[in-house]
Amino acid sequence: MNIAVPxxxxxxxxxxxxxxxxxxxxxxxxxxxKAVQRTLPDLDTPKEKYVFVSGIGCSSRFPYxxxxxxxxxxxGRAPAFATGIxxxxxxxxxxxxTGDGDGFSIGGNHMLHVLxxxxxxxxxxxxNEIYGLTKGQYSPTSEIGLRTPSSPTGSVDRPLKPLVFxxxxxARFAARGYDTQKTLPEILKRAHAHQGTSMVEIxxxxxxxxxxxxxxxxxxNVAADKQVHVQHGHPLIFGADKNMGIRLNTNxxxxxxxxxxxxxxxxxxxxxxxxxxxxxxxMLAEMDGDELPVAMGVLFCDPAETYENGITQQMxxxxxxxxxxxxxxxxxxxxxxx
Amino acid sequence: xxxxTIKSGPNSSDRKEVPSVVIxxxxxxxxGIQITGSRFTDTTALVGNDLATFPDFPAEIRAPIGTTFxxxxxxxxxxSRRIETHGDVPDVLVALNPxxxxxxxxxxxxxxxxxxxxxxxxxxxxxxxxxxxxxLEDGSLDGFSVLKIDIAKLVLEAVKEFGLSQKEGLRCxxxxxxxxxxxxxxxxxxxxxxxxxxxxxxxxxxxxANIAALNAGHVFGEVSExxxxxxxxxxxxxxxxxxxxxxxxxxxxxxxxxxxxxELADLRIFFGSYPITPASPVLHSLAKMxxxxxxxxxxxxxxxxxxxxxxxxxxxxxxxxxxxxxGIALKGEAIxxxxxxxxxxxxxxxxxxxxxxxxxxxxxxxxxxxxxxxRNADAPLVVLASRSPADCFxxxxxACRLAAKYMTPVMLLTDGYIGNAAEPWLIPxxxxxxxxxxxxxxxxxxxxxxxxxxxxxxRPWAVPGxxxxxxxxxxxxxxxxxxxxxxxxxxxxxxxxxRRNKILGIAKDIPAQIVESGDETGDLAVVGxxxxxxxxxxxxxxxxxxxxNVSHIHIRHIWPFPENLETLLRGFKKVIVPEMxxxxxxxxxxxxxxxxxxxxxxxxxxxxxxxEIEDAIxxxxxx
Numbered sequence: 026m027n028i029a030v031p032x033x034x035x036x037x038x039x040x041x042x043x044x045x046x047x048x049x050x051x052x053x054x055x056x057x058x059k060a061v062q063r064t065l066p067d068l069d070t071p072k073e074k075y076v077f078v079s080g081i082g083c084s085s086r087f088p089y090x091x092x093x094x095x096x097x098x099x100x101g102r103a104p105a106f107a108t109g110i111x112x113x114x115x116x117x118x119x120x121x122x123t124g125d126g127d128g129f130s131i132g133g134n135h136m137l138h139v140l141x142x143x144x145x146x147x148x149x150x151x152x153n154e155i156y157g158l159t160k161g162q163y164s165p166t167s168e169i170g171l172r173t174p175s176s177p178t179g180s181v182d183r184p185l186k187p188l189v190f191x192x193x194x195x196a197r198f199a200a201r202g203y204d205t206q207k208t209l210p211e212i213l214k215r216a217h218a219h220q221g222t223s224m225v226e227i228x229x230x231x232x233x234x235x236x237x238x239x240x241x242x243x244x245x246n247v248a249a250d251k252q253v254h255v256q257h258g259h260p261l262i263f264g265a266d267k268n269m270g271i272r273l274n275t276n277x278x279x280x281x282x283x284x285x286x287x288x289x290x291x292x293x294x295x296x297x298x299x300x301x302x303x304x305x306x307x308m309l310a311e312m313d314g315d316e317l318p319v320a321m322g323v324l325f326c327d328p329a330e331t332y333e334n335g336i337t338q339q340m341x342x343x344x345x346x347x348x349x350x351x352x353x354x355x356x357x358x359x360x361x362x363x
Numbered sequence: 364x365x366x367x368t369i370k371s372g373p374n375s376s377d378r379k380e381v382p383s384v385v386i387x388x389x390x391x392x393x394x395g396i397q398i399t400g401s402r403f404t405d406t407t408a409l410v411g412n413d414l415a416t417f418p419d420f421p422a423e424i425r426a427p428i429g430t431t432f433x434x435x436x437x438x439x440x441x442x443s444r445r446i447e448t449h450g451d452v453p454d455v456l457v458a459l460n461p462x463x464x465x466x467x468x469x470x471x472x473x474x475x476x477x478x479x480x481x482x483x484x485x486x487x488x489x490x491x492x493x494x495x496x497x498x499l500e501d502g503s504l505d506g507f508s509v510l511k512i513d514i515a516k517l518v519l520e521a522v523k524e525f526g527l528s529q530k531e532g533l534r535c536x537x538x539x540x541x542x543x544x545x546x547x548x549x550x551x552x553x554x555x556x557x558x559x560x561x562x563x564x565x566x567x568x569x570x571x572a573n574i575a576a577l578n579a580g581h582v583f584g585e586v587s588e589x590x591x592x593x594x595x596x597x598x599x600x601x602x603x604x605x606x607x608x609x610x611x612x613x614x615x616x617x618x619x620x621x622x623x624x625x626e627l628a629d630l631r632i633f634f635g636s637y638p639i640t641p642a643s644p645v646l647h648s649l650a651k652m653x654x655x656x657x658x659x660x661x662x663x664x665x666x667x668x669x670x671x672x673x674x675x676x677x678x679x680x681x682x683x684x685x686x687x688x689x690g691i692a693l694k695g696e697a698i699x700x701x702x703x704x705x706x707x708x709x710x711x712x713x714x715x716x717x718x719x720x721x722x723x724x725x726x727x728x729x730x731x732x733x734x735x736x737x738r739n740a741d742a743p744l745v746v747l748a749s750r751s752p753a754d755c756f757x758x759x760x761x762a763c764r765l766a767a768k769y770m771t772p773v774m775l776l777t778d779g780y781i782g783n784a785a786e787p788w789l790i791p792x793x794x795x796x797x798x799x800x801x802x803x804x805x806x807x808x809x810x811x812x813x814x815x816x817x818x819x820x821x822r823p824w825a826v827p828g829x830x831x832x833x834x835x836x837x838x839x840x841x842x843x844x845x846x847x848x849x850x851x852x853x854x855x856x857x858x859x860x861x862r863r864n865k866i867l868g869i870a871k872d873i874p875a876q877i878v879e880s881g882d883e884t885g886d887l888a889v890v891g892x893x894x895x896x897x898x899x900x901x902x903x904x905x906x907x908x909x910x911x912n913v914s915h916i917h918i919r920h921i922w923p924f925p926e927n928l929e930t931l932l933r934g935f936k937k938v939i940v941p942e943m944x945x946x947x948x949x950x951x952x953x954x955x956x957x958x959x960x961x962x963x964x965x966x967x968x969x970x971x972x973x974x975e976i977e978d979a980i981x982x983x984x985x986x
Contacts, residue, residue: 044835073831075833076827097836098673099670099700105671106674108671108674109670109675109678112658113674134667138667339653340658343654351793354652354655355619359554360607360609361607361609363600
């Protein structure tokens with residue numbers, strides 16, 4: 026073994042594999058790939074410990090483009106593979122990359138269970154509200170009425186909100202960002218630091234089949250009014266003039282957008298973000314840019330024991346208790362000699 | 364009551380010595396029939412009889428009491444000679460209600476003994492069981508020796524001092540019956556007393572009540588005139604190879620074999636599974652083996668179970684998953700991925716009757732096609748089959764060896780019958796077995812994830828966490844050597860050829876096919892696989908004793924077949940293949956060797972009887 030010990034800090038380019046990236050020109054996945062490659066050098070993990078696991082779909086080609094260990098698995102099942110990997114070797118730094126169809130349609134069941142179990146992995150959900158690889162059918166996050174080859178008269182399927190699902194499943198970390206967001210690496214670092222399943226929904230543009238689907242939230246001219254970037258301990262203030270805020274209507278137990286200085290609203294009325302408050306996080310996750318802005322950043326982070334730690338502790342306890350011998354085991358219980 | 368001095372059995376001179384006996388216990392599924400059976404099994408094993416058991420229970424946990432579809436049964440064949448099956452026809456039927464009698468009477472040997480709980484033969488119960496007349500009174504049981512005992516009444520009397528409710532008291536009925544049977548066959552109660560004390564350590568009143576019932580049943584035997592035709596028996600110890608023995612079920616043997624195999628391979632086990640009848644006992648056994656570094660994961664479904672196991676193999680453990688046919692069907696796509704990524708994986712299939720949900724608690728061997736052919740595209744893997752409960756141990760070790768050495772999924776076929784049945788087992792010593800450690804020291808210099816060992820055609824197992832070996836794998840076709848994605852037509856042909864040849868090459872690394880009994884060539888070969896071993900073996904030996912020219916060949920390595928199998932089969936004028944399916948091994952033999960193998964099929968959910976195989980042999984030899 027002649028392993029070159031890197032004397033210098035790894036660079037983003039060190040995480041790019043020698044494989045040609047084959048997403049459509051202009052795909053949001055390029056930006057997400059770059060964000061991940063910019064994030065990893067700043068983490069305290071040796072390169073050989075990274076494992077990228079994916080299912081099937083455009084975003085699931087992700088592992089091939091990383092010069093880490095990678096496993097491109099089958100449609101919807103990446104959470105189960107990631108769980109097996111993490112239980113087997115908790116030292117590995119497991120990242121799962123999935124899409125809205127892979128993660129929440131065919132893989133909805135596995136997603137539910139990996140989130141509730143709290144396996145310590147990072148999930149990057151590239152949500153483009155469409156099926157790209159199968160050429161443009163509506164997905165479980167598509168809006169009602171979307172016309173696609175499989176819904177020529179408009180989809181009647183009600184869309185699922187991935188972060189509401191995530192919080193409902195009992196996950197301990199939920200965050201949202203978007204593909205070209207300059208601060209996406211900061212969100213990814215928070216996800217990585219969290220011990221447990223970290224769900225990061227990344228709004229991702231599909232330039233071919235669902236172009237500009239998030240423009241009502243992400244377009245330069247509306248971004249300030251349609252996004253609220255949440256930060257633990259800080260008031261939920263947004264708007265081009267930083268004079269809009271989110272207030273809890275105590276009569277309806279719902280959130281509402283208010284303008285500071287209008288109708289007697291003061292800064293004291295604005296909710297302060299508490300990332301340990303699951304109820305607040307769920308209400309923030311519901312906000313869709315219609316009446317209320319879309320929440321970006323870490324909506325929820327409340328660590329709890331991880332699944333693999335639970336297993337490891339039981340294993341350690343069992344192994345402390347006895348010196349195992351398979352031959353002794355075979356001879357335990359009623360035996361007789363002939 | 365625990366201190367009660369247990370008298371030894373009567374003098375052997377009072378008893379009629381017989382070479383073997385078949386008893387069938389039957390009752391309602393709440394009567395504790397399986398416990399009665401397994402207690403009798405343990406005690407019988409301890410006196411040195413050879414034995415085979417057949418737990419035969421309904422799919423419903425608790426069908427309505429007294430109905431025919433709620434009847435649970437346990438059959439045991441034990442003797443001083445070698446026992447190969449659970450016995451074609453019971454000598455004794457214990458029927459704890461009319462339904463149990465109704466369901467099982469047709470199996471009983473002519474002139475056999477029936478022991479019934481006469482108190483349950485009420486108008487209501489008779490009607491529920493479908494009797495128009497009371498069979499205990501209408502003469503329909505003439506020709507059998509019938510012992511009518513109001514067991515419920517006697518049990519309640521025996522346990523009344525323990526202050527149990529009537530319901531709890533009646534729960535001791537099975538131990539009363541066991542006590543009586545122990546008397547008839549001259550068995551000690553001590554082992555059962557110890558078992559009850561341990562089992563109910565936290566509820567001594569329950570232990571004591573059951574012990575009282577056990578003793579009362581025994582005493583009833585001692586003091587009663589049991590009636591015409593009912594004698595006391597003794598069954599001498601069987602002649603078996605010397606050594607230390609225990610009883611074992613297939614489920615336990617399989618779990619222990621996997622742990623032993625992983626130890627010999629120097630690997631840790633990851634077992635991902637989803638509960639399904641009759642595969643669950645393997646999960647239960649392995650979940651208790653954390654001290655051996657066994658990690659078990661009860662997944663959310665069958666697909667997650669196998670995917671987690673493949674992930675574990677990728678991460679360097681020996682990934683194992685277990686299910687029954689319908690669950691294996693769900694795992695199909697993931698099996699293809701494991702074949703494509705060439706990772707070790709063991710898939711245990713405890714077969715049951717089907718298709719679909721079929722008869723989930725009944726046995727069948729009908730997943731052979733599924734194992735050999737049942738995936739999309741050209742997806743070869745190794746298929747092994749175990750033949751008996753104890754054999755599961757050896758086959759599990761072989762599965763570990765082949766999976767790790769050849770970087771391949773291995774399908775291990777067992778079935779509900781083998782999994783639940785018990786037999787005496789000459790305990791092997793794992794420490795004496797030759798280890799087959801996996802060599803994972805891989806040099807990054809020139810590393811290619813899909814390079815090949817020229818001898819085995821296996822690719823290297825490059826485990827995440829190893830510096831310098833970072834690489835990507837997946838289901839998309841891989842370029843020869845590099846493993847990079849490749850859509851090249853010629854490359855796909857070459858990879859398909861490699862995957863096929865890797866598996867077929869394993870034929871060079873497995874034992875040659877032997878003939879179990881009979882000559883190496885001759886008039887007729889009876890070819891079997893899996894749990895039909897017992898009845899085929901006994902039937903062929905019976906026919907050999909009659910001077911017939913017949914041989915028994917039992918196949919463990921089903922894919923690939925042993926190299927000499929074709930030559931061996933061509934040495935026989937005729938080949939018949941008894942299977943508990945509609946002719947699956949028959950098809951594979953014809954396919955591979957173009958021989959005229961003839962099917963002998965039974966798909967009733969019940970194992971073959973020896974006589975059925977004997978008839979098939981006679982027919983084949985005569986025609």
